[in-house]
Each structure stands twice: as structure tokens, then as C-alpha cells.
Amino acid sequence: MNYENVLSEFQNGITTITINRPKKLNALNSDTIQELHDAFEEADNNEDTKVIIITGSGEKAFVAGADISEFAHFSVNEGGQLAAQGQALLFDFVENLSTPVIAAVNGFALGGGLELAMSCHFRVASSNARMGLPETSLGVIPGYGGTQRLPQLVGKGRAMEMIMTAGMIDAKQALSYGLVNHVVEQDELLGLCDKIASKIMKNSSVAIGKAIKAINANYKDGKDGYKVEIKQFGKCFGTEDFVEGTTAFLEKRKADFPGK
Structure with a gap:
């Protein structure tokens, strides 16, 4: 554009x-x-x-x-x-x-x-x-x-x-x-x-996006940042980045995150 x-x-x-x-x-x-x-x-x-x-x-x-x-x-x-x-x-x-x-x-x-x-x-x-x-x-x-x-x-x-x-x-x-x-x-x-x-x-773009959302929640009226963190933490477990990150750690290699 x-x-x-x-x-x-x-x-x-x-x-x-x-x-x-x-x-x-x-x-x-x-x-x-x-x-x-x-x-x-x-x-x-x-x-x-x-x-x-x-x-x-x-x-x-x-x-x-x-x-x-x-x-x-x-x-x-x-x-x-x-x-x-x-x-x-x-x-x-x-x-x-x-x-x-x-x-x-x-x-x-x-x-x-x-x-x-x-x-x-x-x-x-x-x-x-x-x-x-x-x-x-x-x-x-x-x-x-x-x-x-x-x-x-x-x-x-x-x-x-x-x-x-x-x-x-x-x-x-x-x-x-x-x-x-x-x-x-x-x-x-x-x-x-x-x-x-x-x-x-080098890190998971999906996890970073969820971290941004959790951090910002602490500064917004009516938002419980801890609850947002718990929710976003849980969502990470359903991502391909989580599978790749934990697998790479256990296999002692660098992660190649798909960003999904």
C-alpha cells in the first residue's frame, strides 16, 4: 500500500x-x-x-x-x-x-x-x-x-x-x-x-501475543489481570508453538516455531 x-x-x-x-x-x-x-x-x-x-x-x-x-x-x-x-x-x-x-x-x-x-x-x-x-x-x-x-x-x-x-x-x-x-x-x-x-x-509469536494481552489487562479498569493470564496461559497449550517449544526443549534442540 x-x-x-x-x-x-x-x-x-x-x-x-x-x-x-x-x-x-x-x-x-x-x-x-x-x-x-x-x-x-x-x-x-x-x-x-x-x-x-x-x-x-x-x-x-x-x-x-x-x-x-x-x-x-x-x-x-x-x-x-x-x-x-x-x-x-x-x-x-x-x-x-x-x-x-x-x-x-x-x-x-x-x-x-x-x-x-x-x-x-x-x-x-x-x-x-x-x-x-x-x-x-x-x-x-x-x-x-x-x-x-x-x-x-x-x-x-x-x-x-x-x-x-x-x-x-x-x-x-x-x-x-x-x-x-x-x-x-x-x-x-x-x-x-x-x-x-x-x-x-526467536520465541513463539503466538505466546508473545498472548503475553501482550495478559500484561495489558492489568492496566484496564474492570479487568482481572490474573484471570486473563490464566486464560491465555491455558490457550497456549492448544497451539502448535507449544508442542514445538516443549518438544524442542525435551530433545535439547532449538525450537522452530510455526507461529500457530
């Missing part, structure tokens, strides 16, 4: 999605959000894709925020619809994909950009990355899941401070907060993500 604002490339089990609006610092507008949804859906539906990496084009920004000009004139109802539609179409969609998603944060990740990175399953940052939720400086709050995911990742107090001050933190601070898993120089960023993806691909 061809996109105007997004690049999607598949190689060796990895689909790399690149937000390609460098002149706008990869800011998210409605068209880009729709194209990202489509690109993620296409990658997730591709049985050969075992890991998805999302990054931004250029050296300055992952995503520098949302395109404010699109919603500066919105009413109360329109603002609520903007948040609801965006969360359903992209941010919640990414979080709940069964294919692992790694955010390669290459520069500024602000507002919707940080919210997109946080919706991914984990994050790797370049040393020049800067992250923040500056929405309160515009008279609004994060609307794409930022008030929910940031406290889950860094704790309530740090999230309160970041949102209230509308300030940025650097990559080193993000690492110490647990917001990102690794920090490397920018020219090493995608290489490290590929290396991590290669480790992931």
Missing part, C-alpha cells in the same frame, strides 16, 4: 514504519493518524511480520506533536470526538496489537508523539531525544492517552510534574524514569532495535 505521510518497509521479519513529514517535524495530523493505522494494520496482518518498529524521518524528531492548526477552532464536542477517534484509531489500536511494537525515538517526542511512543510495547531512544507533554501550555490536556500511560510508566508524581510544568526531559532522565528501555547514539538506534527484534523473533 502506498502512503503520503508514512513509509513502510519489510525485511527479515521486521516491518519498519517511518512517519515521513520531516518539514513538519513529523507532526501528527488526521491524515497521518489514518495512514499509521492502516500501516500498522497491514503489518499486523502480515504473517511474516514478527516485530514492528516505528520511528520518524530525519534526525530532529520522532514526532514533535500534533498539528495544532487542525483543531484550534474546535468546539467542546469536536474536541471530545478528536480524542476518542484518535485513541481508537491509533493509540489504543497499537497498544493492543498482538505483534510487538518497538518505538525508536529519534529526537523530539512531544505531545501526541510521546503518546504514540507510550502506546508502543516499549521504547528505545537516541541520546538526543527529548520527551514531554506540553499540552497544558496550550490550555488543554493530553488527549491521546497521555494522562493514563505516563503515570503507568513513570509513576504518578513524575507524571503530574511533567504534565503540570509542560516541560521536557532528556533521554538520560527518561531512562532513569523507566520511560525508555535503552539509550544509544542516533546512528545506533535502528541497529539496536533490529537486534532486540531478532531476539524476540
